[in-house]
Amino acid sequence: MRTARDSRTNVDWLESLRSQGPRADAVYAELGRVLRRVLHRALAGRLHVSDAAVDDFVQEALIRIGANLDSFRGDCRFMTWAAAVAVRAALSALRRSHWRHVPMEEAQIDALPPTTEIGASLEASTDRNRTVQALYRVIERDLTERQRSALLAELAGVPQDVLVQRLDTNRNALYKLIHDARKALKAGLEADGFGVEDVRALFDT
């Protein structure tokens, strides 16, 4: 499938990027130009993202795309997949950059500060309060320390790249750790008599 702005077919892109020499160089340069426009749109409205930073993101994206051509499934436009890879590269870099400036004590995943009291809107309902207390109970009872740390850190906005480093693991293993934690919470709440609708009431207005 082609659009006016993407004159190459998926096959064109793949064959050209897998070729050698000047043909490949020219296609990578073309891809880089397109990804630069893609990232400017994707990052629109974000402060402090310089053109130089976008250029770095594009270079990282080109490396990742070149190394992972075999993972392109062919079920969408090649440029859409390439854009997704580029957006991930850019946002990952921005998150790492942000957390570089966060003081260590704020980033310690095992020392997340207790925050404000439960809001009045949640306390107002006795049923909701019971569900909240059950949730706290299950968090303490049914999660391992590692699961609890990872899940709460993710909710606090700690980037996965940072968590992977702190927990000495990899991104997919981290996802499984947090997935297991969520499943344990869901199962623990159900075992205690709190179903999906009780939990849904905590965020439904």
Next chain:
Amino acid sequence: MKLKPDTLRQLARVIVATRPDEIDCDEWLARVGRLAELERAGAPLPPDLTPVRQHIEVCPECVEEFKGLLLALEDDA
């Protein structure tokens, strides 16, 4: 332990959205292109994309990337 109301709500959302089998972020990245194109076209999602859609209900980084991807594709109308 106390969580902020917004954090509590977010935790409740991801608990509700949790499924026994989920795809991880790498598989999501490989499959999200098709989801993005179909959503932009307003086309119905086939069942095989359900896990891809579900993933952005539970993964905060991937949902941010999905929003960025949709912005990136806006010029392709």
